[in-house]
Amino acid sequence: QVQLVESGGDTVQAGGSLRLSCAVSSVYRVNHMAWFRQAPGTEREGVSCMDWSGKSIYYDDSVKGRFTISRDNAKKIAYLQMNTLKPDDTAVYYCAAVKFGTVWYNSTAWRYWGQGTQVTVSS
Numbered sequence: 356q357v358q359l360v361e362s363g364g365d366t367v368q369a370g371g372s373l374r375l376s377c378a379v380s381s382v383y384r385v386n387h388m389a390w391f392r393q394a395p396g397t398e399r400e401g402v403s404c405m406d407w408s409g410k411s412i413y414y415d416d417s418v419k420g421r422f423t424i425s426r427d428n429a430k431k432i433a434y435l436q437m438n439t440l441k442p443d444d445t446a447v448y449y450c451a452a453v454k455f456g457t458v459w460y461n462s463t464a465w466r467y468w469g470q471g472t473q474v475t476v477s478s
Contacts, residue, residue, distance in 0.1 A: 357381055357467040359450050364472030367440055371476070375435040377450030377469055382407060387454040388433045390424060391462060392446035392474075399449065401460025403435065413459060417443075440476045447471040 358380035365373055379385060389404040403424040405412045412424060423436040433450055449471045456464025 357384060357452050359452055359467055359469035361448065361450050361469040361472040364448060364474045366475040366477065369441055369476055369478050371440050372436070372438045373440065373474060375437065375448055375450075375472060375474070377433040377435075379431045379433065379452060382428065382431050385452050387452070387459065388424075388426060389451045389454070389459060389465060390433075390435045391449045391451060392444075393449070393471075394446040397446075399462045401462070402448070404454075404459040405433075415460065437474070440474075442476045442478045445474060445476050447473050 360378045363373060363375040367373055385407050387404060387406050390402040391399045392402050393399040401415055402418055403414045403422055405424050421439045426433040450469045451465035453466040454464050455466055458464055
């Protein structure tokens, strides 16, 4: 069992930055980590994914060049640095761990989920 706890969500103005954190209870079984987001009335969408070694990293086109995924193995925390935020980035952000599916941006490919943290970007 892997428990995930997100933090760092807030309300910011467009153009601002936030860093989300995801505390992982145990990294022993974690092969990959990902960040997803879900706005009201929409499906949960993949934002970024990395293997726990940090060697393979993927981003959705909508956040490339603005968001950066990373992790601190010693602290067992994954991060999502979000810069140049836009109102379209407003959503609940979730971290996910242990990928068993082949398509990382498909939410059904992930076994464990955090409770989510709200990010609101005002125009």
